[in-house]
Amino acid sequence: MEGKGKVNGVAAMAACYQGFDPAAYLQYNYTPPRADFERKDSIVPWKLACLHRAFTEGDVKGELLVDIGSGPTLYQVLSGCEVFNKVLLTDFLEVNRQELRGWLEDEGGCNLDWTPYLQHVCKLEGRRPSAWTEKAAKLRQVITDIVPVDVHRPQPLALDALPSEGADCLVSCFCLESVSPDLAAFTRALGHIGRLLRTGGHLLLIGALGESYYFGGPGVRIPVVPLNEAQVCASLKESGYTLIRLEVYTLPQDMRVGVDDVSGVFFVKAIKE
Ligand SMILES: C[S@@+](CC[C@H](N)C(=O)[O-])C[C@H]1O[C@@H](n2cnc3c(N)ncnc32)[C@H](O)[C@@H]1O
Numbered sequence: 268m269e270g271k272g273k274v275n276g277v278a279a280m281a282a283c284y285q286g287f288d289p290a291a292y293l294q295y296n297y298t299p300p301r302a303d304f305e306r307k308d309s310i311v312p313w314k315l316a317c318l319h320r321a322f323t324e325g326d327v328k329g330e331l332l333v334d335i336g337s338g339p340t341l342y343q344v345l346s347g348c349e350v351f352n353k354v355l356l357t358d359f360l361e362v363n364r365q366e367l368r369g370w371l372e373d374e375g376g377c378n379l380d381w382t383p384y385l386q387h388v389c390k391l392e393g394r395r396p397s398a399w400t401e402k403a404a405k406l407r408q409v410i411t412d413i414v415p416v417d418v419h420r421p422q423p424l425a426l427d428a429l430p431s432e433g434a435d436c437l438v439s440c441f442c443l444e445s446v447s448p449d450l451a452a453f454t455r456a457l458g459h460i461g462r463l464l465r466t467g468g469h470l471l472l473i474g475a476l477g478e479s480y481y482f483g484g485p486g487v488r489i490p491v492v493p494l495n496e497a498q499v500c501a502s503l504k505e506s507g508y509t510l511i512r513l514e515v516y517t518l519p520q521d522m523r524v525g526v527d528d529v530s531g532v533f534f535v536k537a538i539k540e
């Protein structure tokens with residue numbers, strides 16, 4: 268029964284994603300009030316600062332950075348693109364891979380202007396904000412491919428997607444808990460993506476705390492595994508990671524805008540033993 272339940276739960280999640288709307292998702296989560304660079308308590312500066320620090324404190328290094336479940340967003344690799352000379356973006360849906368290709372091709376075919384994000388990360392790097400065009404060029408230069416992924420498969424990527432030694436670093440944001448039917452599946456998925464990472468490689472994981480649903484488009488209600496910090500830490504340990512740092516952000520009331528019921532966001536830096 269458990270095995271059958273597992274398949275049905277994962278299949279049901281895949282069915283939920285058929286209505287995912289990248290443009291709506293970007294508008295819900297990556298425009299003000301949630302993405303307000305002027306606000307000191309905004310989640311955007313906090314998240315970008317977590318990623319900047321994690322990528323630049325000296326222990327994260329190598330050739331290949333893989334972003335698991337990129338969706339239609341790029342903020343998660345804006346610091347990493349300065350550290351790795353290969354960045355692989357991945358998503359389950361063609362509509363999201365197409366959104367990312369639209370940005371990559373730089374012909375106006377994308378639904379969000381990432382300039383404020385590029386400028387903010389340049390500021391974190393001590394560069395003038397106008398260096399954002401150089402950062403955009405750098406990112407376009409290091410993105411090697413945009414490929415399908417399924418974290419519920421023991422091999423989430425095609426066998427030829429990675430070199431035999433695996434990735435040097437994984438980043439994954441708001442994916443595992445948003446695509447898993449329950450905590451056990453979340454933990455299994457952590458293990459699956461861990462197989463893509465070389466021993467000693469780093470995992471940078473950002474996710475939702477206390478979230479039970481979100482809207483992936485108008486009327487597209489997607490269930491989420493509600494997590495707390497203890498469950499995140501236990502799942503990491505069970506999946507073969509050693510936690511380096513866990514940071515938590517509590518969403519201000521006015522950022523609870525009805526597109527989900529998230530109460531906080533966690534940032535994890537971990538290493539695969
Ligand atoms: C909430 S979005 C996160 C997008 C982005 N990383 C962000 O930070 O906003 C979850 C993403 O997981 C993708 N997804 C859905 N099912 C998946 C699966 N089985 N394996 C990997 N990714 C999946 C969706 O297509 C979607 O882009």
Ligand SMILES: O=S(=O)(c1ccc2c(c1)CN[C@@H](CF)C2)N1CCSCC1
Pocket residue numbers: 296297298301302310311314441442445475478481491527529532
């Ligand atoms: O942390 S966010 O508020 C955010 C960003 C994305 C998501 C959520 C929250 C909660 N629901 C998730 C469903 F999977 C998606 N944020 C939005 C502004 S830019 C930085 C990220």
